[in-house]
Amino acid sequence: MSTLNREQQLANLAAEYRARREALRRDLSQTRSADFAEQASERENDEVLNALLLETEQALIDVQHAQERLASGEYGCCKACGEDIQAARLEAMPLAELCIACAQKAEHA
Structure with missing residues (x-):
């Protein structure tokens, strides 16, 4: 986008x-x-x-x-790891600050 x-x-x-x-x-x-x-x-x-x-x-x-x-x-840059946040994630969650992997880690912490 x-x-x-x-x-x-x-x-x-x-x-x-x-x-x-x-x-x-x-x-x-x-x-x-x-x-x-x-x-x-x-x-x-x-x-x-x-x-x-x-x-x-x-x-x-x-x-x-x-x-x-x-x-x-x-x-679109993950605040935790610095990698790009996947386009599909940003499309679904335009306010996302974390990539899926970091979001899952944060959720389980």
């Missing part, structure tokens, strides 16, 4: 995560029910929404890091 296509792919991911973040924030800012039982359920839902919001914000940071690696020419 060309650099321009990667730039567009990462920009699209960033836009998707920003939209998700805004939707989660909207959901979290909604007024709550006056019913006590319903409030308990809403609080549980808020915990899930807050966890999703944190994940989304981390994903936005990961996209930014990928964009920085792309701009510096380091995109």
Whole structure:
């Protein structure tokens, strides 16, 4: 995939995560029910929404890091071993910082 296509792919991911973040924030800012039982359920839902919001914000940071690696020419290079990350892996996981072998090692560590 060309650099321009990667730039567009990462920009699209960033836009998707920003939209998700805004939707989660909207959901979290909604007024709550006056019913006590319903409030308990809403609080549980808020915990899930807050966890999703944190994940989304981390994903936005990961996209930014990928964009920085792309701009510096380091995109697609494994941060652990320095080898190229396989194109199929980058296609499936455009934010990948590790090759498959290093990711598996890190997973088992």
